[in-house]
Amino acid sequence: MSFVEYSDFIQDGDVAIVYLSHNSVMPVKVQQGAQTQTRYGVIRHSTDLIGQRYGSKVTCSKGGWVYVLHPTPELWTVALPHRTQILYTTDIATITMMLELKPGSVVCESGTGSGSLSHAILRTIAPTGHLHTVEFHQQRAEKVAEEFKEHRVDHLVTVRNQDVCQDGFGVTGVADAVFLDIPSPWEAVGHAKAALKKRGGRLCSFSPCIEQVQRTCDALSDHGFEEIDTLEVLLRVHEVRTVSLPLPDFGSDSEEAPPAVGATEHPSVTMKTTTPPRRMPGHTGYLTFATKPRS
Incomplete structure (x- = not known):
């Protein structure tokens, strides 16, 4: 393992990154016989980390799981x-x-x-x-x-x-x-x-x-x-949301049949849109x- 060279497998002495959730990660110094406590339970280095491929999904002692990632500067x-x-x-x-x-x-x-x-x-x-x-x-x-x-x-x-x-x-x-x-x-x-x-x-x-x-x-x-x-x-993060917009009614030159029972008289289209943040610290x-x- 090196921060400037990629390795496939976790080895004793590596620094691995344990991914707990989207905004929660933690560095772990991998050592034979050591353990790391997480909110999902214990990770046993000898059996859960050493020899495993980077990017693996590791099950903790309480049944929860984490990803173990190769370290990068980011x-x-x-x-x-x-x-x-x-x-x-x-x-x-x-x-x-x-x-x-x-x-x-x-x-x-x-x-x-x-x-x-x-x-x-x-x-x-x-x-x-x-x-x-x-x-x-x-x-x-x-x-x-x-x-x-x-x-x-x-x-x-x-x-x-x-x-x-x-x-x-x-x-x-x-x-x-x-x-x-x-x-x-x-x-x-x-x-x-x-x-x-x-x-x-x-x-x-x-x-x-x-x-x-x-x-x-x-x-x-x-x-x-x-x-x-x-x-x-x-950094300006936009919020993505789904909206429903009514389709415009421009009328028609020809006489149309009345809408069927239960049909909507105002058709709409569903689409995804983004909105900028109101506050941006x-x-x-x-x-x-x-x-x-x-x-």
């Missing part, structure tokens, strides 16, 4: 233990696209936090790319490094415990892209520029407040960055993108 985002606020798939997809990440890319990231974005980056840049991620908090840095090892992606990532605003990323002139998710990103713009390759490269800064965006854009402009754009990604933050000049 599943990890909804299952991971939160040590900080995290980025979700809606923003992550936009970041990955706008930073033009691909297999072989070198990326610098700060701060690492709970590792939600980190796993998506690693899946995108594998098998030959590398992620240099910086986390200010020592315990969080140690925990995320441990998770990278458990998820068998540690060969693709270097974790540094330092202040990016003071000490930078620890690399110079190698990055294809830089991502900043820190309280004062404008203080790290100079270090980000130094970490980017000599010609070109993309930068993204995530900030929840527009005042942070304004100061970051000023710093980007002062350091010579171009194509500075800020956008907000909002969708704001997560602003994404500011910029390009380092190629000259």
Whole structure:
């Protein structure tokens, strides 16, 4: 099992994702002889998990059942233990696209936090790319490094415990892209520029407040960055429902027979339609993108 390579069967030492319901999943470290308690009963790793195919339907001790899924960055985002606020798939997809990440890319990231974005980056840049991620908090840095090892992606990532605003990323002139998710990103713009390759490269800064965006854009402009754009990604889920609409009666030139007994005088048609949400608490933050000049 690896977050960047697919395996067919569950093995001892894997991290599997137990799917309980539409909005309830949990990560499980598979170990010989271990058990995991769920609301549907106990899952016995030795008999219920090890050797089974990923995607299998597993019956728990109380008779309920769950699915056991291969881990992906998207599943990890909804299952991971939160040590900080995290980025979700809606923003992550936009970041990955706008930073033009691909297999072989070198990326610098700060701060690492709970590792939600980190796993998506690693899946995108594998098998030959590398992620240099910086986390200010020592315990969080140690925990995320441990998770990278458990998820068998540690060969693709270097974790540094330092202040990016003071000490930078620890690399110079190698990055294809830089991502900043820190309280004062404008203080790290100079270090980000130094970490980017000599010609070109993309930068993204995530900030929840527009005042942070304004100061970051000023710093980007002062350091010579171009194509500075800020956008907000909002997830708008439409409700699907079935409605019955009356068919219009345009009349007729010819005389028609009266309707049969029991027949409806106003025929209608049934169809599915969607309605937008009346309330949409969708704001997560602003994404500011910029390009380092190629000259």
